[in-house]
Amino acid sequence: MAIVTISRGCFSHGKDIAEKAAEFLKYRCISREVLIDASRHFDVSEKKMLKVLHDAPGMVEKFIHGTDEYLCYAKAALIENVRDDNVVYHGYGGHLLLPDIPHILKVRIISDMQTRVAYTMEKENLSYNEAVLRIKKEDEHRKAWTRTLFGKNLEDPFLYDTVLNIGNMDIDDAAGIIADLALSDSFKTTRASREKLDDYAIQIHASASLYRHHISNAGIKVKDKSVMVYIPPRRIRKTAHMSPKIEQEFMENEKKVLNRTIKEEVKKIPGVKEVYCSFDEPFFH
Amino acid sequence: MTPEMITTMIVLVFVIFLFVFEWVRVDVVGIIMMVLLPLIGLVTPKEAFIGLSSNAVCSIIAVIIIGAGLDKTGAMNRVARPIIQLAGKSENRIIVLISGTVGIISSMLQNIGAAALFLPAVQRISKRVGIPASRILMPMGFCAIIGGTLTLVGASPTILLNDLMVLEGEKLEPFGLFTQTPIGICLLLTALLYFVLFGKYILPSAGGDTNEKDATSSLMEEYEGFENIFELEIPQSAEKHGTLEELAIRPKFLVSVIGIRSRDKKDTNLLPKSSDIIAPNDVIAVAGREHHVEKLAQEYGWKINETLNEFAETLAKTNAGMAETIVSPRSELIGKTLKEINFKELFGLNPLVVYKDNKKFYSGLTNIRLKMGDAMLLQGPWEKFHILKNRPQPRDLTFATPLEGEILRPQKAKLAITWLAVALVQIIFFKIQLSVALMSGALGMIITGVLSIDEAYRSVDWMTVFLLAGLIPLGIAFEKTGTAAFIAEGVLQIIGNPVPIVLLGVVGIMTSFFTLVISNVGATVLLVPLCMNMAVMAGGDPRMAALVVGISASNTFVLPTHQVNALIMRPGGYRTVDYAKAGLFMTPLFLVVELAVIYFFYGIN
DSSP: OOEEEEEEOTTSSHHHHHHHHHHHHTOEEEOTHHHHHHHHHTTOOHHHHHHHHHSOOOHHHHHTTTTHHHHHHHHHHHHHHHTTSOEEEESTTHHHHSOOOTTEEEEEEEOOHHHHHHHHHHHHTOOHHHHHHHHHHHHHHHHHHHHHHHOOOTTOGGGSSEEEEOTTOOHHHHHHHHHHHHHSGGGOOOHHHHHHHHHHHHHHHHHHHHHHTTOOOOEEEEETTEEEEEEOOOEEBOOSOOOHHHHHHHHHHHHHHHHHHHHHHHHTSTTOOEEEEEEOOOEEO | OOHHHHHHHHHHHHHHHHHHHOSSOHHHHHHHHHHHHHHTTSSOHHHHTGGGGSHHHHHHHHHHHHHHHHHHTTHHHHHHHHHHHHHOSOHHHHIIIIIHHHHHHTTTSOHHHHHHHHHHHHHHHHHHHTOOTHHHHHHHHHHHHHHTTSSTTSSHHHHHHHHHOEETTEEOOOOOTTTTHHHHHHHHHHHHHHHHHHHHHHSOOOOOOOOOOOHHHHHHHHSTTOOEEEEEEOOTTOSOOEEHHHHTHHHHHOOEEEEEEETTTTEEESSOOTTOEEOTTEEEEEEEOHHHHHHHHHHHTOEEESSOSTTTTTTSTTTEEEEEEEEOTTOTTTTOBHHHHTHHHHHOOEEEEEEETTEEEOSOGGGOBOOTTOEEEEEEEHHHHHHHHTSOSSOSEEESSOOOOOOOOGGGHHHHHHHHHHHHHHHHHSOOOHHHHHHHHHHHHHHTTSSOHHHHHHHOOHHHHHHHHHHHHHHHHHHHTTHHHHHHHHHHHHHOOOOHHHHHHHHHHHHHHHHHHSOHHHHHHHHHHHHHHHHHHTTSOHHHHHHHHHHHTTOOOSOTTBHHHHHHHHHHTOOHHHHHHHHHHHHHHHHHHHHHHHHHHSOOO
16 A cells, blocks of 8 residues: 655656556556646646646746746645555656655656667657757756756655666566565555645645635644644835834734635645644734 | 945945845835944935934824824714715726725825725625625725825825935925826826726636624624624513513523613613613613514514614714623632622623633623633723723733724814814915924824824834935935936936936836835935936926826835735735736826826926
C-alpha cells in the first residue's frame, strides 16, 4: 500500500515504466490529466493551468505570485487522487507537488542521451539534430520550472527515494524494481503517515478554498485535523489622512470579515475538526 | 553641479530608494529628512522643522478636527440617511447618488471616512435589491478618491502645494480652496458616467461580503434567544397589565422588556425592574425571538408595531446596543446575585442573559449567584457601557466584545455644521488663509463643546502630519540648492521644448506613474519643484504644473493597496485584477479630463 510518483526526463520511457509498474502492483496509473482536471473543478482557465504546470513563470508572474494559486489547485487535485493509496502517478512534478511523507515513493528515471535521442527520433519522426534540440529544450524547461517555482534542482538525487538509470535496463526490469520497492516495509502506509497525509490534504484544500475567496497570503498549519490559519499584515498605502478611529474600525472590520470567511470556508472541508485564526493588523505605509 | 547639488542628488536617490522598497514607513522617511537635511547642511535647522508649522500641516490638523466634530455629532449620518432612502432600487441611481455624495463629502473630509460612512448601507441595499455589492462599491471608492480633488484640502498632495510652490526663493501665489474645483467636478462626473455606461462590463459580479452585521446584531444571533428588538403597544382596553413580576413576561415567553414608555406620564424607563408597572396606553420595547413576541402579544392582547416608533431614538444603534461582559477575577460581583448588588441601579444596564457553566439563562437572572468567568449579555445606552468600561481596575466586568457605540452628541450637530460654514465663509468671502480659517472652525467646535480638546487631539492622524511636515524640507532643499532646476533642464534637453499643455500632459503621466510606485505625498514633494522648473523653462505656468502634480497624485485606481480601495476590497469581493481592469481605463480618462479642463477652463494651451 503506497503512493508512487515517477519523475522522468523527457523521452525516457517514464510513461511506459509507470504503466508497467502499476500493472505489476495492480495499482491505478494516473498522469498529468488529473492536474488539468483541477481547472474544471476550481473553475479556472485550463490554458493557464497548462501554462503554469509547464512553463517557468516570468519575472512579473514571479513577483506577483501569479502562479501560486494554480499550483495550489493542482496540488489539491493530485492529493485527492492519491490519498486513497495504491496509485502510480507520472507527470508534472509529483515529487514536488506531494509532501515528504513516508509512504510516498519518489522515483526519478533517467536515461543516457543516445537512448533518448533514438527513442525521440522514432517516436516523433525527427532527424538526429532535431531530436537532440528537442530533448535539450524540454530538459531546460523542466529544470527552469523546478528551480523557479520550488527553488530545487531537478537533478538533485536527494529529491527522490531512488534514481533509476534505464540505459541498460528494459522496461519490465525497471518497473519490477519500482514495484518491489513500493511493496517493501519502508513504503507501507502507517497510521502516522496516513494522518500526516490527511493533514496535508486538509492544508492544501484549505489553501485552495481561501484562494477561491481571494485570500492568497494565509499561512496554514494543520495538526490532527485542526487548522490554524495565520493572516500576515496587509500593506495598505495611506493616500490621505485617516483618523485613528477609522483606522481602528477598518482593522476590526477586516479581521471580522476574514475570520468569518476563513472559518466558514475551511469548516466545509471534510474531516476538519477546528479552525483557529490569528491576524496581524494591517500595516499602513 | 555644485557640491550641494551632488549631496541633494545623493539624498534624493536615498529617499527614492526608501520610498520604493519601504524599509521604513513613509512618515519615518519624513522624520529622517527632518534630521538628516540640517545635519548635512542642505537646509537650516529652522527650515528643517518649518513643515510642522506649515500651512499644510495646520490645515490638515484643522480639517481632521472638523471632520471628527461632524462625526461626533452624527451630522454625516443625517446627510447619509436621506441619500440612502432616495437611492431606490435602480443600480445606476444607487451608483450616482451614493458615489456622488461620497465624492462631495470627501472633498473636505477624509475620503476613507466618507466611503466607510456609506459602506454598511451599500451592503444592506445590495442584499435587499439583489445587486452585487461589487457593482456599487468600486464606483463609490473611486469617487471617494476623486472627491479629494474637489478642494485643496481634500487630499494630502494638494494640501502640500502652497508650501512647495517656491521658485528661486520667491513664494508663488497660493491656490485657493476651490481653485481646482472645476477639474474635480469634471473628474467626478466623468467617473460617474464611466461606471453608469460601462460599469456592467468592467465591474465583476462577485457577491462580496454583504454580511454587514454590527456587534449587537452578531450578539443577538449568538444568543439564540434574541432575534430583534420589537415595540409593543398596550391598548387602552387591554386586560393584561400590571407589574413585570405579575405579568411574568420573561419566564413565560422568554422575552426581555428593555423599555417602558408611559404616554400618560410622558416618561421613558429604560431600566425596567420587576416592580415596574405596564399600564394601558403604554408602549414597551422588548428583545426576543419573533414568535415568542407574537405569542406574548396574542396572549395578552397587545399590538406589535411594525417598526420602533416611541423607542426609535432611544434604542437607535447610535444610542444604545448590546455587549457581552465577563465577571472578572477579583470582581466584587463574585458570589453575589444581581438582586443583592442591585445591578440595574448600579450599572444602568439591562442584563438579558447570564451564560454560566455552559448554559444560557434567559429568566430568573436576578437570583443567579455569579462566579468568576460567568458571561452576561447586557443591553443599554452606550454611555452607560462606557462608564462601566472606565471603572478603575480591578473591573467588575470585562468586555468580551468590542464596544461598538460611542457617545454621540447629536444635539450639537447644528453647531458643528455652523462652524464648518464659518470656516468656509472666511475662506471664500474674506480670503483668510486656509489654515487660519479652518483652525478657527476647529477651535469653535472645541469651545462650543462639539468635541473636547482631548477628543480633538486623539482624532489627529499623526502619520499624515509627520509625513507632510517631514517631506516639506526635502522639497525646500530640492529647490533651494538648484537641483530641481538642474534636473528639469536635463529632462527638457531630452524631451525637447514642448508646448505648455503637452508639458502638463507629461507631468500628469509622470505623476500618475510615480504615485503608483511610491507614496503620493512623496511623489508630490519630488515632482512639484522639478515640474515647476520645467514649466518655467518651457515658458509655461509653474503653478499649473504644480496643480497637475497635486491632482494627478490622486490618480491611483489600478492598485488595491491604496486606502479606499483596500477598504472596499473584501466587502466587494474584489481581486487585484478587478482594480487593474477598472483602473486601466479610469487612469487615462482621469488624465485626459484633467488636461482638457486645464486647456479649456484655465486657458493653458
